[in-house]
Amino acid sequence: MSATPTTQTRFEPAADEAAVRSALSSSSRPPLPSALSATLTFGWRGMLKVKHVPEQLLDVTITPVMFVLMFTYLFGGAIAGSTGEYLDYILPGILVMSVLFTTVYSGVALNTDLTKGVVDRFRSLPIWRPAPLVGSVVGDSVRYLVAGTVIVVLGVILGYRPGAGVLGVVAALALVIVFAFGLSWVFTTIGLLLRSPNAVMNAGFMGIFPLTFLSNVFVDPETLPSGLEAFVDVNPISILATASRGLMEGNVDAGDIAIVLGTAAVLTAIFAPLTTRLYRSRA
């Protein structure tokens, strides 16, 4: 310690060499955590970020709130005859939209992470290799839950009464979050392919925006030209919106649920390994 005069410690606490030595000798190497435990730890990291930067939740809640208010009161009368009827139609749709928009941020967050040195540390740890990715997507599910809950609560305030009650709403939320989990892998892949967080954001919304509008989220596809209607009918987002409406109203088609879960599984099966491989090789 001769190089560091002790008087200097008055200004800023310094490392205590003896304590460092003792900290070194007191450490032992425990057995490595399971894949699940490592994943959940990364999920916890994601939630801490929401806790420290709660503003990021505003992004994902204000837009859908504006959509609900604007569509219901501005277009509701014209589209569905009355604002009340349109709210019944659009609310499950906006729930889908708001959660799916949030998935883009999974890719943005991953891309932002890559510009920081901390990823190097994660990649140099002896843990299950996809854990940082799966964990952050699991952590993001909490954000999806918040975004979804905000929409449902707003709907209830505006007079929306789901026919299947609380259980129906919870089931619809769960279905949407499962689908979002699958979709978010697409955006984490994009997040690893593109150079900057902004590029990821732009590319993400360029994809998700038209896909959401070319679905039955906002309008009944029967009013569309036949070519467009055919597309809207097979758009997985339409099927997800229909299934959510069904769950909330208590008249869901089991086939729709199967298609939604199947799509989520296919997206995960393709894009989760792709993301993992890109994450590993990106230097």
Added chain:
Amino acid sequence: MTTHSNLAVEAEGLVKAFGEIKAVDGVDLAVRGGSVYGVLGPNGAGKTTTIRMLATLLHPDAGSARVLGHDIVEEADAVRAAVSLTGQLASVDEDLTGQENLVLIARLLGLKRAEAKARATELLEAFGLADAAGRLVKNFSGGMRRRLDIAASIVVTPKLMFLDEPTTGLDPRSRNQVWDIIRALVDGGTTILLCTQYLDEADRLADGIAVIDRGKVIAEGTPAQLKASVGRGALHVRLLDPDQRPEAERVLAHELGSVHLEPDPASLSASCADADRAAEAMAELSRSSVRVAGFSLGQPSLDEVFLALTGHPAEEEPAQEATATKEEQPA
């Protein structure tokens, strides 16, 4: 297992290219266990890329390496289980607090929740960060960030630690603190592979040094050998009157041998081994009526080492090096 079990790192012919640029072009290293080994070179020389390959973050294009007896490609998991990395960009999460960062790493290394918390607290105190435990890392000073970074690397004491430019950008006091920590680590038995741009740093800490330039090891040895190969030091003289430089050059060349004219027209330097001869030379300058503004006897800088070893200064090709550095980072 390895043929030389006392070697913590043995690399042979490591090559890594980014597009056209060969960042690492056939690097051999042999690092003895329990020692500090310095990899010395300017920006873009290939230090970071070498370390990233050894830490299993990059696949080498050619060549092979064993870290603690494990092949870095075939047995990457075993390597990762025994090493820790303190990267050039501080490898901590800026959006979390100091405490949360250490708990995160501790949990990922398998400590139970309560153990992880206790370990984080112990390390924060040892590294003088207890007061900042609840503060977000983005509000830390550079020195605090570095200390947290090193603390995160010893949550579980590694057998081998990679330190990539641990003091670049730090003020002298923070730098001294980091050096103290590194010495404590070595005393605890950890082998350290230290990348640095500063000969001074390598000299103070390292038992062996490899000088690397344009992806190749151009010299290797102990700090003493290395300094001896470049004259072990230089007498720097600054004159009051630049017009007297030819006279000063003549005197110093006579007294000390090789003289180097510096870009500043009033300055020159000469290789010089010891203080007595330097004093002698200064006295001779005075007798020759050369008026001196100031002088110093210093260790050779990295630049001088490079000049002596390669015949070109360290930062001769900024354009190419800037590109190589950029490629090395996860942009």
